[in-house]
Amino acid sequence: MITRNIIKTIQSLKQTKYRKELQLFIAEGRKTVEELLLSTLEITALYATERFLKEYEIQDERLETVSEVQMEQMSALDTPPGILAVVKTPKPGPLKDDGMVLALDGIANPGNMGTIIRTAEWFGIKQIVCSDDCVEIWNPKVIQATMGSIFRTNIVSTDLVHFLDSVKLKGKAVYGALLEGENLFRMSQWENGVIVIGSESHGIRNNLIPLITHPITIPRAEGSVTESLNASMATGIILANYAAKS
Amino acid sequence: MITRNIIKTIQSLKQTKYRKELQLFIAEGRKTVEELLLSTLEITALYATERFLKEYEIQDERLETVSEVQMEQMSALDTPPGILAVVKTPKPGPLKDDGMVLALDGIANPGNMGTIIRTAEWFGIKQIVCSDDCVEIWNPKVIQATMGSIFRTNIVSTDLVHFLDSVKLKGKAVYGALLEGENLFRMSQWENGVIVIGSESHGIRNNLIPLITHPITIPRAEGSVTESLNASMATGIILANYAAKS
Numbered sequence: 001m002i003t004r005n006i007i008k009t010i011q012s013l014k015q016t017k018y019r020k021e022l023q024l025f026i027a028e029g030r031k032t033v034e035e036l037l038l039s040t041l042e043i044t045a046l047y048a049t050e051r052f053l054k055e056y057e058i059q060d061e062r063l064e065t066v067s068e069v070q071m072e073q074m075s076a077l078d079t080p081p082g083i084l085a086v087v088k089t090p091k092p093g094p095l096k097d098d099g100m101v102l103a104l105d106g107i108a109n110p111g112n113m114g115t116i117i118r119t120a121e122w123f124g125i126k127q128i129v130c131s132d133d134c135v136e137i138w139n140p141k142v143i144q145a146t147m148g149s150i151f152r153t154n155i156v157s158t159d160l161v162h163f164l165d166s167v168k169l170k171g172k173a174v175y176g177a178l179l180e181g182e183n184l185f186r187m188s189q190w191e192n193g194v195i196v197i198g199s200e201s202h203g204i205r206n207n208l209i210p211l212i213t214h215p216i217t218i219p220r221a222e223g224s225v226t227e228s229l230n231a232s233m234a235t236g237i238i239l240a241n242y243a244a245k246s
Numbered sequence: 247m248i249t250r251n252i253i254k255t256i257q258s259l260k261q262t263k264y265r266k267e268l269q270l271f272i273a274e275g276r277k278t279v280e281e282l283l284l285s286t287l288e289i290t291a292l293y294a295t296e297r298f299l300k301e302y303e304i305q306d307e308r309l310e311t312v313s314e315v316q317m318e319q320m321s322a323l324d325t326p327p328g329i330l331a332v333v334k335t336p337k338p339g340p341l342k343d344d345g346m347v348l349a350l351d352g353i354a355n356p357g358n359m360g361t362i363i364r365t366a367e368w369f370g371i372k373q374i375v376c377s378d379d380c381v382e383i384w385n386p387k388v389i390q391a392t393m394g395s396i397f398r399t400n401i402v403s404t405d406l407v408h409f410l411d412s413v414k415l416k417g418k419a420v421y422g423a424l425l426e427g428e429n430l431f432r433m434s435q436w437e438n439g440v441i442v443i444g445s446e447s448h449g450i451r452n453n454l455i456p457l458i459t460h461p462i463t464i465p466r467a468e469g470s471v472t473e474s475l476n477a478s479m480a481t482g483i484i485l486a487n488y489a490a491k492s
Binding site (some may be wrong): 123145163224 | 285357361364367369370390393395398416431460464466467468469470472473474475476478479482483486487489490
């Protein structure tokens with residue numbers, strides 16, 4: 001039976017601080033929970049409302065029915081989808097020295113972070129490295145936007161200067177989305193290495209610029225006065241180009 | 247001087263119904279208002295908080311200072327940026343028979359709609375045709391996500407069956423993002439015509455499928471189990487490919 005104390009603990013998981021302390025996060029929504037049940041992650045509790053269970057069948061011995069009010073108290077989303085899981089935060093695996101790695105420098109918007117993770121998986125990226133100040137990936141809005149991809153991608157949080165230094169030392173390519181770089185559309189092929197994406201507001205930070213070996217640019221149409229593309233959009237367009245030419 | 251009645255009217259503009267009735271909409275945020283001031287649209291009122299004006303200088307005779315509380319009452323955004331314009335809804339221009347047109351079938355999420363408009367402008371699309379049931383483009387969240395592009399793009403709302411029928415009759419290409427179409431990455435060139443994008447939940451609707459002359463697909467990496475891409479992401483990736491090959 002769910003208790004007030006349990007609800008309180010789950011509510012605390014809306015905050016990064018408690019997610020880190022308890023090493024737990026919440027995942028909500030039919031699609032997300034379905035993907036979660038197919039993953040190797042450890043679910044510690046699973047709640048659904050009667051209304052949800054009338055529409056969707058979930059077979060799981062951990063499943064416990066809660067009232068609409070209880071669900072609303074626990075949910076971190078504006079519109080509670082009616083199903084919520086409490087999950088142990090997985091430890092990121094070691095970075096493997098193969099395939100293209102995506103590095104994110106200060107991505108702050110949870111929707112962008114989630115969309116980037118989802119799109120990266122579509123194009124075969126299995127490893128993402130985030131700067132320490134990126135939005136925390138176990139944020140409920142990030143999880144929702146990944147549509148399950150977050151459970152299948154190795155995402156590591158680290159110091160990017162140190163990380164890119166080591167990549168460069170190995171003689172690998174460090175691609176970076178910059179305003180003045182090689183025209184993405186004219187690139188003939190991609191070497192294995194890292195693709196660096198900057199933040200929504202500042203792009204790639206100055207301390208990383210000297211580590212970029214291959215600056216690339218998404219060309220804008222002639223006559224267009226748009227200043228920039230959304231950060232997740234830019235990432236997706238670059239990854240599509242990588243996928244098309246590799 | 248701003249009055250309670252004016253505030254009430256502006257508050258009503260958060261709803262589609264009143265935006266349509268009054269033929270007015272609100273635009274908020276520094277970047278959006280800057281782009282608005284550069285556009286040909288007719289601003290009927292312009293409000294900013296003192297706090298905003300301490301940080302950013304705005305020279306405009308229509309500018310009126312309001313209190314934080316008044317701004318919060320008028321703002322349609324979770325975090326009021328401190329500057330808000332009331333604008334006359336422009337009438338869409340006639341569709342011109344040149345360049346690629348983007349057609350949106352039932353895009354419902356304001357963030358997606360805005361990102362699509364912003365990205366389309368980046369890649370040189372000047373005309374967008376929306377099905378009647380797309381999210382209304384003068385929704386504050388759409389406007390915010392376009393970053394000003396909405397003021398420079400001709401966006402028409404219409405019956406898509408009728409529209410695509412007429413395009414096809416002219417012998418033009420109707421591209422459509424479908425699950426089984428030509429591999430986007432292998433397309434050698436694009437003809438002028440229309441690119442149709444389906445909604446977040448249902449894709450392109452059945453009644454439009456027979457009108458698609460060129461089904462196209464964004465290929466997924468081998469081994470990836472992601473079910474789909476976000477609708478605005480798919481649009482951006484297709485438009486980038488179009489821009490690269492035209």
